[in-house]
Amino acid sequence: MTIRIAVDGMGGDNAPGDIVKGTVDGARRYGVDIVLVGPQNVMQRELAKHDTSGLKIDIVHTDEYLVEGEHPAYALRKKRKASIVVATKLVKSGDADAVASAGPTGGVVASALQFLGAVEGISRPVVGGAFLGFTPNMLMMDMGGNVDCKPHQFLDFAIVGTVYARKMLGIENPTVALLSIGAEEGKGNAVVQESYPIFKKSGLNFIGQVEGYDIPLGKANVIICDGFVGNIIVKFGESLGKLIAGYLENKLKGKLPDADIKEITDYMVHATNAADVRGGGPLWAIDGVACVAHGRAIATEFALVIEQAKIAVEKDIVGSLKSELIEVRSKIGDEVYK
Amino acid sequence: MTIRIAVDGMGGDNAPGDIVKGTVDGARRYGVDIVLVGPQNVMQRELAKHDTSGLKIDIVHTDEYLVEGEHPAYALRKKRKASIVVATKLVKSGDADAVASAGPTGGVVASALQFLGAVEGISRPVVGGAFLGFTPNMLMMDMGGNVDCKPHQFLDFAIVGTVYARKMLGIENPTVALLSIGAEEGKGNAVVQESYPIFKKSGLNFIGQVEGYDIPLGKANVIICDGFVGNIIVKFGESLGKLIAGYLENKLKGKLPDADIKEITDYMVHATNAADVRGGGPLWAIDGVACVAHGRAIATEFALVIEQAKIAVEKDIVGSLKSELIEVRSKIGDEVYK
Numbered sequence: 048m049t050i051r052i053a054v055d056g057m058g059g060d061n062a063p064g065d066i067v068k069g070t071v072d073g074a075r076r077y078g079v080d081i082v083l084v085g086p087q088n089v090m091q092r093e094l095a096k097h098d099t100s101g102l103k104i105d106i107v108h109t110d111e112y113l114v115e116g117e118h119p120a121y122a123l124r125k126k127r128k129a130s131i132v133v134a135t136k137l138v139k140s141g142d143a144d145a146v147a148s149a150g151p152t153g154g155v156v157a158s159a160l161q162f163l164g165a166v167e168g169i170s171r172p173v174v175g176g177a178f179l180g181f182t183p184n185m186l187m188m189d190m191g192g193n194v195d196c197k198p199h200q201f202l203d204f205a206i207v208g209t210v211y212a213r214k215m216l217g218i219e220n221p222t223v224a225l226l227s228i229g230a231e232e233g234k235g236n237a238v239v240q241e242s243y244p245i246f247k248k249s250g251l252n253f254i255g256q257v258e259g260y261d262i263p264l265g266k267a268n269v270i271i272c273d274g275f276v277g278n279i280i281v282k283f284g285e286s287l288g289k290l291i292a293g294y295l296e297n298k299l300k301g302k303l304p305d306a307d308i309k310e311i312t313d314y315m316v317h318a319t320n321a322a323d324v325r326g327g328g329p330l331w332a333i334d335g336v337a338c339v340a341h342g343r344a345i346a347t348e349f350a351l352v353i354e355q356a357k358i359a360v361e362k363d364i365v366g367s368l369k370s371e372l373i374e375v376r377s378k379i380g381d382e383v384y385k
Numbered sequence: 386m387t388i389r390i391a392v393d394g395m396g397g398d399n400a401p402g403d404i405v406k407g408t409v410d411g412a413r414r415y416g417v418d419i420v421l422v423g424p425q426n427v428m429q430r431e432l433a434k435h436d437t438s439g440l441k442i443d444i445v446h447t448d449e450y451l452v453e454g455e456h457p458a459y460a461l462r463k464k465r466k467a468s469i470v471v472a473t474k475l476v477k478s479g480d481a482d483a484v485a486s487a488g489p490t491g492g493v494v495a496s497a498l499q500f501l502g503a504v505e506g507i508s509r510p511v512v513g514g515a516f517l518g519f520t521p522n523m524l525m526m527d528m529g530g531n532v533d534c535k536p537h538q539f540l541d542f543a544i545v546g547t548v549y550a551r552k553m554l555g556i557e558n559p560t561v562a563l564l565s566i567g568a569e570e571g572k573g574n575a576v577v578q579e580s581y582p583i584f585k586k587s588g589l590n591f592i593g594q595v596e597g598y599d600i601p602l603g604k605a606n607v608i609i610c611d612g613f614v615g616n617i618i619v620k621f622g623e624s625l626g627k628l629i630a631g632y633l634e635n636k637l638k639g640k641l642p643d644a645d646i647k648e649i650t651d652y653m654v655h656a657t658n659a660a661d662v663r664g665g666g667p668l669w670a671i672d673g674v675a676c677v678a679h680g681r682a683i684a685t686e687f688a689l690v691i692e693q694a695k696i697a698v699e700k701d702i703v704g705s706l707k708s709e710l711i712e713v714r715s716k717i718g719d720e721v722y723k
Contacts, residue, residue, distance in 0.1 A: 260624040263621065274566070279614060283600050283601065286600065302645065
């Protein structure tokens with residue numbers, strides 16, 4: 048049966064134009080059916096700009112949608128028929144296999160939590176993924192709102208990362224490491240020290256601790272930290288990349304053709320920008336496939352998120368995560384979760 | 386009275402050659418007297434290679450010295466006449482105004498703690514400073530071993546950073562910020578949230594929270610984080626800089642003269658290497674001036690550390706820190722320190 052993806056046609060800075068274009072391109076390239084959610088006339092107008100022959104693209108009408116800057120929970124209460132809500136509910140009801148949106152991210156997360164729920168034993172979605180273009184097979188978890196973590200949350204991040212690497216990146220036996228300030232067990236803050244023996248028992252492919260120096264080297268496929276550390280690192284790297292791009296632009300001006308300079312500076316910016324590395328991906332620990340693209344996504348990037356949604360459904364990431372959670376937790380024992 | 390600096394002639398990867406050369410250069414350039422500590426014959430042999438006319442350089446003989454890889458505390462017990470010990474004790478006895486060494490850092494820290502002690506109310510030295518060549522007036526504190534911090538430690542870091550910026554960088558009213566995952570009060574982990582109101586009361590030039598993105602932009606003169614976060618950021622940046630240097634070397638090969646490529650890649654490496662940005666500096670929260678250069682310091686870099694030691698003595702950083710600690714603590718109230 049063809050995979051069917053509900054698309055929030057109004058989500059993202061470049062909606063509806065780029066979102067609809069990316070959806071049409073993605074539908075053709077990756078062979079998926081689409082339910083496009085948004086104002087009927089707007090969606091029809093945008094679809095009419097593209098060749099949709101042979102594609103199955105239904106429209107589900109709604110006039111409401113979220114905008115950047117609204118408080119997610121408040122916006123969801125006020126706009127009960129927001130496009131992201133309607134699209135997410137299509138997954139809940141079984142009318143779609145996945146939902147894809149270019150944001151606002153807070154709204155996608157809130158909708159997913161409210162209408163699909165989190166998998167058992169996890170309270171908040173895990174935000175993570177590849178964030179350096181130099182090492183696209185290195186995931187860092189968490190980069191989001193999970194701060195002041197307990198060891199069992201670190202373990203959850205590691206399980207999520209392992210399933211992510213295995214299913215989405217095709218890495219058979221992903222290596223897992225704790226991010227710390229020294230390689231030896233015993234070095235680090237309290238949560239790292241408490242997590243180490245638990246990770247050793249987990250049955251995951253745990254290779255010990257890595258340092259900040261090891262991150263760009265991709266010393267592990269899955270690097271575990273709390274969302275405070277992860278967020279700071281990702282944003283620091285992004286900012287440093289832009290700063291270096293600016294330095295290089297100045298330094299190379301007149302010495303190389305402009306196009307060559309642009310190639311180099313563009314690469315600096317993109318390779319250090321988490322949102323650009325894979326353009327987006329599934330929210331993790333949600334009991335359903337909800338994919339979020341970065342807010343600035345253009346058509347080509349949104350098409351890649353359509354692909355990610357398809358892979359996530361095909362590879363049954365939700366079922367895989369649930370069984371991996373059960374398996375690892377059985378090795379660890381309940382007391383860690385108390 | 387001329388400032389007199391005790392130099393550990395045997396500390397560092399490039400000792401004694403580069404250390405003695407840097408000391409002679411520094412003594413001449415910055416007009417300081419020197420007590421050179423190390424094996425008499427080795428020190429004399431090295432001094433003989435340079436023009437020391439008109440300089441006041443005494444030698445204090447000792448045969449022992451620390452080497453990289455020894456456990457600092459253990460090494461200090463075993464080698465009671467290690468050059469760093471003898472040099473540090475010269476400060477304690479008043480025979481020198483400052484000590485300078487290129488390491489091992491652990492040994493310099495341990496000697497300073499044991500023979501000079503920490504200033505009141507601080508249990509461990511604060512390791513921090515400028516770490517990005519792009520923003521040499523932005524200090525980050527702590528980058529070292531202070532993990533799992535309490536708000537009063539954050540406040541101590543901020544006081545140290547303020548004195549550092551004021552005395553060593555000449556910034557009159559340094560801005561101070563808490564590193565977090567959002568600019569608004571209330572965003573961040575527990576210690577950041579608890580620290581915020583304390584910082585507001587401190588009388589320091591507190592400008593609120595900054596994000597990872599703001600670090601390379603130098604949004605504050607003094608950025609406060611725990612040593613876990615600081616260490617990871619510094620090492621991540623260093624590694625990313627080297628990775629980018631490698632990428633650029635490849636990318637520019639044949640398109641630019643080799644010397645131009647080398648200039649650019651060298652800058653990438655140095656501008657992202659904390660140890661290279663200022664070549665070293667005083668240990669903070671020590672009750673005396675003890676300056677540590679990075680282990681790989683060459684003569685020109687060690688000469689700069691001699692300068693730093695001179696400035697630290699001239700500007701009375703220890704006295705300034707003590708009075709700033711008293712002043713800020715009086716505004717905050719004792720309960721924060723319990």
